Amino acid sequence: MANSLSKTGERRRRPRPILGCIADDFTGATDLASMLVSAGMRTLQTIGTPEMPLEADVDAVVVALKSRTIPAKDAIEQSIQALDWLREQGCEQFYFKYCSTFDSTPAGNIGPVTDALMEALETDFTVACPALPANRRSVFNGYLFANGVPLNESGMQDHPLTPMTDANLVRVLGAQTRHTVGLIDYATLRQGDAAVNTRIDALKAEGVGIAICDAIDNDDLFILARACRELPLVTAGSGLALGLPANVAQRLGHTEDAARLEPVAGREAVLSGSCSRATLAQIEHARAHMPNFHLDALALNDDYQGVVDAALEHAEAHLEAGPVLIYASASPEEVRRAQQRLGVQEAGELVERAMAEIAAELVGRLGVRRLLVAGGETSGAVVSALGVKGLRIGESIDPGVPWTTTLGTDEPLALALKSGNFGATDFMTKAWKLMP
Numbered sequence: 001m002a003n004s005l006s007k008t009g010e011r012r013r014r015p016r017p018i019l020g021c022i023a024d025d026f027t028g029a030t031d032l033a034s035m036l037v038s039a040g041m042r043t044l045q046t047i048g049t050p051e052m053p054l055e056a057d058v059d060a061v062v063v064a065l066k067s068r069t070i071p072a073k074d075a076i077e078q079s080i081q082a083l084d085w086l087r088e089q090g091c092e093q094f095y096f097k098y099c100s101t102f103d104s105t106p107a108g109n110i111g112p113v114t115d116a117l118m119e120a121l122e123t124d125f126t127v128a129c130p131a132l133p134a135n136r137r138s139v140f141n142g143y144l145f146a147n148g149v150p151l152n153e154s155g156m157q158d159h160p161l162t163p164m165t166d167a168n169l170v171r172v173l174g175a176q177t178r179h180t181v182g183l184i185d186y187a188t189l190r191q192g193d194a195a196v197n198t199r200i201d202a203l204k205a206e207g208v209g210i211a212i213c214d215a216i217d218n219d220d221l222f223i224l225a226r227a228c229r230e231l232p233l234v235t236a237g238s239g240l241a242l243g244l245p246a247n248v249a250q251r252l253g254h255t256e257d258a259a260r261l262e263p264v265a266g267r268e269a270v271l272s273g274s275c276s277r278a279t280l281a282q283i284e285h286a287r288a289h290m291p292n293f294h295l296d297a298l299a300l301n302d303d304y305q306g307v308v309d310a311a312l313e314h315a316e317a318h319l320e321a322g323p324v325l326i327y328a329s330a331s332p333e334e335v336r337r338a339q340q341r342l343g344v345q346e347a348g349e350l351v352e353r354a355m356a357e358i359a360a361e362l363v364g365r366l367g368v369r370r371l372l373v374a375g376g377e378t379s380g381a382v383v384s385a386l387g388v389k390g391l392r393i394g395e396s397i398d399p400g401v402p403w404t405t406t407l408g409t410d411e412p413l414a415l416a417l418k419s420g421n422f423g424a425t426d427f428m429t430k431a432w433k434l435m436p
Contacts, residue, residue, distance in 0.1 A: 016090030018248050019060040022082045022117075023097040024075070024109065025376035026383055027419040028238070029064030031400035032097045033393040035241035036060045037258045040249070045391040045404070047383050049082045054089045059245075059252050061086060062097070066380040067113070068104050069161055075109040076116040083120055093232060094121065095244070099376075100137040100237035101151060101421060102130045102144055102169060103162035104176075111176025114210060114235050118179070121232045125204050127184070128173060129224060130237040131215035134399035135422055137237065138216040142170045142183045146421070155277040158332040160339065161348060161377070169212045179209030186214040189223055196227035210235075218242060238400055261394035261405050261436040264414035266369020267319045269362050270428050271382060272327040273351050274375030274420030275335055282374070283327050286428035291318035292325040297338040297347050300354055308354050312361050319366060323432060326358060329374070352377055356385035363413065370414040372431055379417040391415065397431045398423045 019041065023029030029045050036043045041059040049063055063082040067075035083094060096117055104110050110128075118126060131139045136147045146154035150167035157165050166172050174181040182203045188195050203211055215221050218239070225243025228234050234244075245252065270286065272279055286292065293314040300307050315324045328351045330338070338347045359382040362368040373379045389408025396402045400422050406413045416431055424430075 017054070017058050017061045018092055018251060019095060019244060020083070020086030020089065020091030020093070021060065021062040021095040021097055022079050022086070023062055023064050024068040024104070024113070025066060025099070026064045026379040027376045027417045027422075028097055028099055029062045030391065030393070030402060030404060030417045031238040031419055031422070032095070032241055033060075033062045033391070034396050034400055034402035035238045036062075036245065037393045037402065038396065039242055039245040040252055040258055041245045042252075042258045043393050045393060047388050047390060047408075049078070049085050050389070061089065061091065067109060068098070068376065070109070072105070072108040072112040075113050079113045080116055080120055083117060093234070093244075095241070096233065096235040097238060098130065098235070099419065100130045100132040100135060100239065101146060101154075101156050101164060102172065103156060103159060103164050105162065108176050110235070111173055115177055115179065117233055118209070123232045125200065125209055125211075126231060126233045126235055127211050127213050127224065127228060128169070128235045129213035129215055129221075129240055130169070131213075131221065132237045132239040132400065133215070133217050133221070134239070137239070139169065139212065139214045140186055140216055141214065142185070142212050143167045144169055160275055160335045160344065173210065173212065177210060180207050182206070182208035182211045184211045184213045184224075186216065186220070189214055189220045193223050193226040196224060200227065215239065222246070259393065259395045259402075261392055261403065262412065263436050264369050264405060264412050267367045268323040268370040268432060269315065269319070269368045270323055270325040270327070270372040270374070271355050271359060271378060272325070272329045272374035273355055273378030274418075275329050275332070276420030278423060279329055279374045279418075279420045280331070281425045282423060282427050283325070283329055285425050286325050289429045290323045290325050291321075292327065295326060295328040295351065295354055297328065297330070297351055298341060300350050301342055304350075304354070308357055311358055312366070315362060316366055319368065323428075325428065328355065348377060352381035356381040360385045369411075370432070370435065372416045372418065372428060374418045374428075375420045383415070383417070386413065388413075388415070394436055395434065397434050398427055401427070403431075403435055
């Protein structure tokens with residue numbers, strides 16, 4: 001990673017990062033990094049755990065893993081590897097980041113990874129708070145709400161890989177962890193961080209190891225962040241990151257440059273594999289404003305190379321005029337049909353493989369240098385195909401979705417990696433106007 005990771009393996013004199021973060025998917029990592037940058041922390045995101053020491057002068061490092069839906073054993077192994085590397089870089093506090101919809105597999109991986117990180121850090125207590133009020137994710141009395149309704153009524157019950165049918169986070173997490181799960185409720189949060197610390201002491205005395213934390217607005221997150229100042233490990237969505245930098249504000253440098261990126265020129269494209277309601281609305285809006293091509297999973301199965309070639313031919317014919325949209329996103333009914341015929345895992349992997357191949361051709365042959373990617377699994381496939389080693393984090397397009405520039409590629413690319421549920425309806429069209 002040029003100018004960011006030492007190629008020789010020798011440590012150079014530099015300030016050590018304060019906060020070390022582990023994210024369970026690539027868009028979630030970018031979301032977290034964006035929040036830290038907005039709060040004044042110079043932040044670097046790595047794609048996977050680096051093999052060499054960090055060289056960049058940053059305040060926080062986010063290691064992006066693709067561990068949300070893999071077997072729990074593998075997720076633990078990757079997360080501990082990331083933790084070990086972050087500790088070697090000198091990080092003092094650690095942050096396990098998962099989605100604001102708290103989705104994973106039925107048996108994990110949020111609970112098993114949290115357990116493993118707690119054991120490695122020799123801590124007997126941590127918090128869990130997926131709340132992200134800016135994107136209408138709130139926790140009240142331990143229940144997670146999305147867009148004003150319980151999580152299991154928000155559309156997440158139809159997620160093709162990680163459906164969420166229970167909004168009670170104490171119950172959901174309790175089924176995944178060996179620790180007793182308790183609650184720090186809204187009434188306690190509103191009394192301030194001293195009351196939260198008193199509640200933490202009481203929970204620990206009761207043998208509770210992980211506390212679900214209510215939060216309905218950013219004030220709650222700032223209070224919780226202050227109360228977590230001394231915890232070796234916090235687990236959360238990206239919202240808690242808004243308050244953590246204030247705990248070390250006097251140690252941060254060059255905060256006015258935290259989001260500065262160098263401009264990147266080139267052709268533009270949108271790749272979308274997410275089937276979330278938000279992304280489907282964004283695609284409907286974008287189709288009226290840019291050339292588009294639909295990748296159908298069943299068609300890919302019947303004639304994979306023919307469909308991929310057709311998508312690239314369509315892009316080549318239109319890229320000169322502006323952004324081109326290529327999407328595999330589909331309604332819940334269409335997704336179910338594909339999964340019934342191909343299998344859940346097989347259908348997802350087929351789409352990811354096609355998106356990865358298309359991205360590589362767009363960049364390598366067709367001159368695309370500015371790329372929006374929607375969906376965590378799709379983003380993981382794309383950045384892997386492009387050989388991205390890390391990202392510098394810039395200004396946000398919408399909450400949790402910043403522009404970034406790549407490290408490790410032959411020449412810099414501008415990427416925006418969007419979680420499926422994030423972004424306003426016009427996200428795919430307005431993003432180009434907000435580039436650095």
